[in-house]
Amino acid sequence: MTSAASGDRAAERARGRWVLGIDVGGTGSRAALEPLDAPFGNDRRLLEGGRVAVASAGSTVLDVAAALVEATTREWPDVAITAIGVGATGLASLVSAPDAAIGRFRAAPDAPVPVALAVDALTAHLGALGGQAGAVVAVGTGAIALGTDLDAVWRRVGGWGHLWDDRGSGVWVGIEALKAAIRTHDGVTTDAAALLSAAESRFGPAPTWPGELLTRADRAGVIAGLAREVAALAADGDAAASAIMRTAGTEVASTLVAALDPELPRRASWTGGMFGAAGAYRDAFEAEFARLAPGADLHAPLGTPLDGAVRLARLIAAGDVPAQHPPFVWR
Incomplete structure (x- = not known):
């Protein structure tokens, strides 16, 4: 040849x-x-x-x-x-x-x-x-977990949208931050001044948020962008931001544990951009998973x-x- x-x-x-x-x-x-x-x-x-x-x-x-x-x-x-x-x-x-x-x-x-x-x-x-059987939670803009063996067992938990679900996700964190920020803006609380400042830097003055955010078809992704500032504030020790991130971590852990179908190996992992937030988020996630699923194998994602x-x-x-x-x- x-x-x-x-x-x-x-x-x-x-x-x-x-x-x-x-x-x-x-x-x-x-x-x-x-x-x-x-x-x-x-x-x-x-x-x-x-x-x-x-x-x-x-x-x-x-x-x-x-x-x-x-x-x-x-x-x-x-x-x-x-x-x-x-x-x-x-x-x-x-x-x-x-x-x-x-x-x-x-x-x-x-x-x-x-x-x-x-x-x-x-x-x-x-x-x-x-390709191994087990459960994985994916947390980015939204949050969804799947427990499967790619054959007979298919168990979905979460991922039902940001209006009432996506617990612990980027959009969930963003919404919780906006809720805390607007309370401080209105004088109901005083503990979320840093969150209010971060949200106004990203989205403009608080009174403009309904027009800026509620009218957008991509509002979930836009609001999720605020999670980066919330994570940064939590890393700097801000109490309100830290509370949001800790709650987010525990919510994600409970979602993952719920996807561990009894017919599956007790094997679990995670993926998604929100896991780039260390500190309060990851600590709360790992602690809550260990509490809810003692003995289960939680290991770092392969990809x-x-x-x-x-x-x-x-x-x-x-x-x-x-x-x-x-x-x-x-x-």
Whole structure:
């Protein structure tokens, strides 16, 4: 065989054996493209995408995911993608008939097939536990836990939206900070001056908040951004911020423990941006988990939700993907 022919075959193998993982969250989205024949995580190519909006017509999550597929094929037009896995926030609650939307990805020029759409809790699980059975809580803009063995057991806890759920999440912390701040603004309390100052620095004067925040389709992600300032204030010893972060940590622990179905191993992990907040948040989370689930194995995540989306794509390419199991995964 000539070196030219060998090079042509190598190029064809590289072109035909790529997988695409997409992670769509409340504050942004990402895509990871990597060769199937390389070790997991090697030669990965990354793209950033847009933020999800939620309005009366539902969520734009599939539009965001489809835009990332198109952006990937534009960025690397010579790569033929073998399979795609999407993990998306709100897929089960805010998108009607996700299975029907799979055709959008297959119909696009050069789109990868087969395709699987999954709730973000599943790709978070695949990332944190690497395919092992157990429970994982994902805490970013929202908060959701999933206990599963990827076969017979599927237990969801949380993730029902920021108006009455998403306990301990970024948007929950942001809302609690705004509640405390507005009480101090109104003179009902005096303990949240630092939170009021942080919120006004981010969103403007308190009287403008209804017009600035309640009218936004992406308000969950916008409000969740305040959690960074709350965490920083807690780290500096602010009492009101520390109380919010401690409560958030305990709420997340209770969500995770509730996902530990009796049919699953007592194995658990976590993922998501909120776990970047150390101190009061992490301390409260770990202490409450130990109290509620003595003897359970709580260990650091093996990877991120984006890693989980890539793992999902690899499972699809290998024919090992979990069977279609609404409302967790659609194929």
